[in-house]
Amino acid sequence: xxxxxxxxxxxxxxxxxxxxxxxxxxxxxxxxxxxxxxxxxxxxxxxxxxxxxxxxxxxxxxxxxxxxxxxxxxxxxxxxxxxxxxxxxxxxxxxxxxxxxxxxxxxxxxxxxxxxxxxxxxxxxxxxxxxxxxxxxxxxxxxxxxxxxxxxxxxxxxxxxxxxxxxxxxxxxxxxxxxxxxxxxxxxxxxxxxxxxxxxxxxxxxxxxxxxxxxxxxxxxxxxxxxxxxxxxxxxxxxxxxxxxxxxxxxxxxxxxxxxxxxxxxxxxxxxxxxxx
Ligand SMILES: [Zn+2]
Numbered sequence: 001x002x003x004x005x006x007x008x009x010x011x012x013x014x015x016x017x018x019x020x021x022x023x024x025x026x027x028x029x030x031x032x033x034x035x036x037x038x039x040x041x042x043x044x045x046x047x048x049x050x051x052x053x054x055x056x057x058x059x060x061x062x063x064x065x066x067x068x069x070x071x072x073x074x075x076x077x078x079x080x081x082x083x084x085x086x087x088x089x090x091x092x093x094x095x096x097x098x099x100x101x102x103x104x105x106x107x108x109x110x111x112x113x114x115x116x117x118x119x120x121x122x123x124x125x126x127x128x129x130x131x132x133x134x135x136x137x138x139x140x141x142x143x144x145x146x147x148x149x150x151x152x153x154x155x156x157x158x159x160x161x162x163x164x165x166x167x168x169x170x171x172x173x174x175x176x177x178x179x180x181x182x183x184x185x186x187x188x189x190x191x192x193x194x195x196x197x198x199x200x201x202x203x204x205x206x207x208x209x210x211x212x213x214x215x216x217x218x219x220x221x222x223x224x225x226x227x228x229x230x231x232x233x234x235x236x237x238x239x240x241x242x243x244x245x246x247x248x249x250x251x252x253x254x255x256x257x258x259x260x261x262x263x264x265x266x267x268x269x270x271x272x273x274x275x276x277x
Contacts (some may be wrong), residue, residue, distance in 0.1 A: 022099025026204030029097025077239025085178030
């Protein structure tokens, strides 16, 4: 067996820890990820290991929130994207607080530290899931998918703005492509939405240090790529796909979707009712 053969489960070689405020709550939190020798991603909740699946999702408004038995955890998508993006399929997450630290608004710091900790292959084969072809949504927002040999996401955003934003990106999953093309893409928000979000009690920890604020000029000087927003949508999608509980092998086309659509799709793949189709 190759040390990092995609057919096998991978875990971290060493634990990782991150501290920082949450994007929405604005409070300090501490996240740890530990290596694990059994297949699957788990959350440690009061001494109990809870498998991370879409069944735990309690809310998808601007971020994905999971409800465990003793606590709800906001904004799980960026760290889960780093795990799926880098092929980690066995790990235990543990959080002091109620929201995953937002760090720089992308998965870059999670991914960098996981790579520094190192990845190791476990003896078991990873569980693969290939969905049968399907679709969800309407002309405003839709998803289509079909089974494939490897995960591919073809994503399109098309926002009115101002300024209008129309971008397309095709991501072929591999840890190398994830690190190079997706991991550094930050959360974005339209400038005119910031106050609205903050009045609604969201984005309390948001700042220009952890979010790309879209104003008049597109792209402005501090963008990491001209198409950083669509790359971040793929990052978010990967985070929600990690809630499948097995490794997805599918081609997916997404148009103007968000966490709700992603989680609905994952639940349908898990055999739950598909609403909104
Ligand atoms: Zn995001």
